[in-house]
Amino acid sequence: MQKTMRKVVRIDEDKCNGCGACIISCAEGALKIIDGKAKLISEKYCDGLGNCLECPQGAITIEEREAEDFDEAAVEEHLQAKKPEEKQSQGCPSAGVRQFAERAEAAVPSAIITAGSAESRLGHWPVQLALVPPNAPFLKNADVVLAADCVPFAYAGFHQDFLAGNKALLVACPKLDNFPAHQARLNEILKQAGIKSLTVLHMEVPCCSGLVHLAKQSILASGNVVPFNDITISIRGERKPG
Numbered sequence: 001m002q003k004t005m006r007k008v009v010r011i012d013e014d015k016c017n018g019c020g021a022c023i024i025s026c027a028e029g030a031l032k033i034i035d036g037k038a039k040l041i042s043e044k045y046c047d048g049l050g051n052c053l054e055c056p057q058g059a060i061t062i063e064e065r066e067a068e069d070f071d072e073a074a075v076e077e078h079l080q081a082k083k084p085e086e087k088q089s090q091g092c093p094s095a096g097v098r099q100f101a102e103r104a105e106a107a108v109p110s111a112i113i114t115a116g117s118a119e120s121r122l123g124h125w126p127v128q129l130a131l132v133p134p135n136a137p138f139l140k141n142a143d144v145v146l147a148a149d150c151v152p153f154a155y156a157g158f159h160q161d162f163l164a165g166n167k168a169l170l171v172a173c174p175k176l177d178n179f180p181a182h183q184a185r186l187n188e189i190l191k192q193a194g195i196k197s198l199t200v201l202h203m204e205v206p207c208c209s210g211l212v213h214l215a216k217q218s219i220l221a222s223g224n225v226v227p228f229n230d231i232t233i234s235i236r237g238e239r240k241p242g
Contacts, residue, residue: 007048008067013037015059021130021181022052022060028075043068045075054185056130056178098125099138121163129172129182132189139193142168146186146215147201148208149173154237155201162201162231174202174210183214183221190222199229204240 009030018036030045031038031052038059040046047070050062124138129146132139145167152158152171163169170189172182189195200215202208212230219225232240 044071054181121159134188134192175207186218197227
C-alpha cells in the first residue's frame with residue numbers, strides 16, 4: 001500500500017471519554033467507538049481536514065506523518081456498507097438522533113405538578129450540544145432552548161414551563177465543557193438549521209453567564225439574527241425578574 005507524508009488525525013486515548021462527538025463530525029466514517037474510546041479505523045478514510053477537532057475533551061489533533069493516501073472511492077464503499085443503525089448514530093449509541101412524536105399539551109400549571117402527573121416534554125435525542133449534529137431534523141425551524149446543565153435540576157417546572165410546545169433542547173456548561181467546541185457547534189446550528197428563536201436558560205452564578213455570551217457570539221458569527229431571550233434561574237430554583 002502506498003504511503004505519503006500527509007495530515008491525519010491523532011487520538012489521545014487518555015483524554016478521550018468515548019462521547020462520540022467526533023463520530024458525528026466525521027463525514028467519511030473514519031472514526032469508531034471501540035472499547036469506550038474513539039479509534040481511527042483506517043488511514044485511507046481520513047481526509048485530514050479536521051472536522052473532528054471539535055472534540056469536547058481536546059483529545060483529537062492533526063499530525064503530519066507517513067500514512068496511506070486518502071481514498072475517496074474507498075470511503076464511499078465504506079459508507080454504503082454501513083448498517084442502517086450505524087449510519088444513524090455513527091457509532092455512539094448516545095449520539096443517535098431520534099425525534100419523538102409530538103405530545104398533546106396538558107393545561108397543568110407547574111405549581112401543581114406532582115410526581116404522578118408529570119410528563120416529559122422532551123421531543124428528541126440527544127440533547128448535549130456537543131452531540132447534536134447541525135442538520136438534526138428536530139432543529140429545523142424550531143424554537144430552541146439552550147440550557148445550562150444545572151437549570152433542569154434547580155427549576156422544578158423545567159419541562160412544563162420551558163419545553164412545552166415541542167421546543168428543541170440543547171444542554172451545555174460554559175465552565176466545565178470545551179467552550180470553543182461548543183461555540184463552533186452552535187455557530188453551525190444557527191447557520192444550517194434555520195431556527196426560529198433562541199432562549200438561553202442559565203443559573204445566576206457568574207460563570208454561567210458565559211452561555212449567554214456564547215449564544216450572542218454565535219448569532220453574530222452565523223448572521224442568523226433570531227429572536228433572543230435570556231432567562232436567569234436562582235440557585236434556589238426561582239426564575240429571576242427581567
